Amino acid sequence: MYAAHAHDQAHGDHAHSPGGIMRWITTTNHKDIGTLYLWFSFTMLMVGGVLAIGIRAELFQPGLQFWRPEFFNELTTMHGLIMVFGAIMPAFVGFANWQIPMMIGAPDMAFARMNNWSFWLLPPAACLLVGSFFVPGGATAAGWTLYAPLSTQMGPGMDLAIFALHIMGASSIMGAINIITTILNMRAPGMDLMKMPLFVWTWLITAYLLIAVMPVLAGAVTMVLTDRHFGTNFFNAAGGGDPVLFQHIFWFFGHPEVYIMILPAFGIISQVIPAFARKPLFGYASMVYALASIAILSFIVWAHHMFTVGMPAAGQLFFMFATMLIAVPTGVKVFNWIATMWKGSMTFEAPMLFACGFIFVFSMGGFTGLMLAIPPVDIQVQDTYYVVAHFHYVLVAGSLFAIFAGAYFWIPKWTGHMYDETLGKWHFWLSLIFFNITFFPMHFLGLAGMPRRIPDYALQFADFNMVASFGGFGFGLTQLIFLAAVIKCIRGGEKAPDKPWEGADTLEWTLPSPPPYHSFETPPVVK
């Protein structure tokens, strides 16, 4: 009996845990849950990507080719909702689950059972969202911002989207509570806050943002729901409500949400660059203060999303200057990353390529953001493809590239195998090139006045749209290389050493690759 159990001992004391599918449904292990989050996120990335290809196919040529205009609106709306709430946010929570306990020397997340719930709420929410395409009237077509009065008038698809947001919001809040508790209470002895890896810092601040604003979103969509069905008039002008109020509440959530999607990306980049520059991160303390300033400022800039609602000039000035102020801590971060690379002995494996790509392309998105912060410019390009270009530069080339950087960086640790470097390099270069082919022309389209969320366009926009569509199809297909690289890495490949990256110095690299099912049951001591 002892001999038979020897194998199981290697997996810790979980000899009695169920196998097969039940292992994944009942798991409370942070590594399993991290894996589930990452696969869920990749699945939703594919779903959202298919919707995006539907959009680009329609816009390939002027005129209506494939879809009714109503269905086109459903495509843009659901693409946004699925990518934001289904792909980007869960991916970062997946990273948090895998990495935070290992990086701070904790045995698991603080509330393992709640961790299981917060993941398993997501698939039903995703089913509600995707399933809403098949109810009468189709999915919600109010845009991902769900502005009233459109959202108070749509069919039952809107109700499904509201419930999905409620569920995803609950999941995010539970995840955030778990992460904060883990970070605050379960660090290894000797790891004080200012010794934490920067990825852990970014997640601590992100989790606070989540707790602060996800309930506000829940409130906003609840108001929409009661306006629709229970006779309230929060956003109905006839009953004394105001549709502009929805925009204020939504963007009070929405702007911190933007940083919820980018701060963990900053964290990943701040781990990757020192590892491949073989130098410690430049300006650690200033990085932490910059993060905190970005998070605090994010609460007082929301109305820059709504300069055109008829705001007094004083309001426009306030929100303009507050927004521009955010460029200062963001600039500090970009400066520190570049200073970390300065005179480092750099090598360019896939994680570092994605990190460098991130800095280059995210900065471009940051600059267009600064331009949009100027009300006279914003009023000109409001709701045009310039805005679409801007937020895809920060969300795709920002958040998504950082996710890829993190995935290549840590996948040797997770699987115990090195990924295929050739596939990783192809994935990066094709992603970078196709990304720019897709979204760079959109700047010109927007400046020339092409409105977003419209399935047809004037003839003079035809060439750039065709270019963008080619790029979009290419970008979508390129992501299959990533899938291939991941599957290949899981199945086998060169055995990964404990620390495959020479310059990496955080605690997870002291564990074997792959790490044992239960790691750091005796906390390490950090000097």
Add this chain to the structure above:
Amino acid sequence: MVNQAQLNLLTLRKLLIVAAAMFGFGYALVPFYQKICEVTGVNNVIKADEVANTQIDVARFVTIEFDSNLRSHLPWTFRPLQTNVRVHPGELTTVSYEIRNNSARTVTGQAIPSYGPQVAGRYFRKLDCFCFTQQTLQPGEVRQMPVAFVVDQGLPGDVNTITLSYTFFEVEGTAKQAGG
């Protein structure tokens, strides 16, 4: 480890309170927003304006066009009794709109004005308007209602035409002022 678990539960409780408070904060934004609008005078479209200066600028004409809309299922007819008037800035003018209830039930409606161009709204002062109160019509009832207004002399020089557009919304029995 008991201490660890207790400490974690304490943190959990604190964070849950923060989350619940932020849910409440979302709702608190509603009266807060209305107060801000009231104090700053933004968005007071259905309250009577005060006119400080009625000096008539006879050298200038502004054309006011009238428009009327009904929101979705309101069973009324709603029209202005004149399509447009030419006025001097500062001149008190009164025009009329007519509503008729075509249904066999008593219906209450609320009119909401809007202006084109948007900037003109700031200079269009309504002294009396049927939009200041809800209108209740018995079956078949017809009502003519006045709008008394003054266009402020400060109206930007490039605005020569203002469109005043009203939309009547049905006020449902259960739907009274729930938004504050």
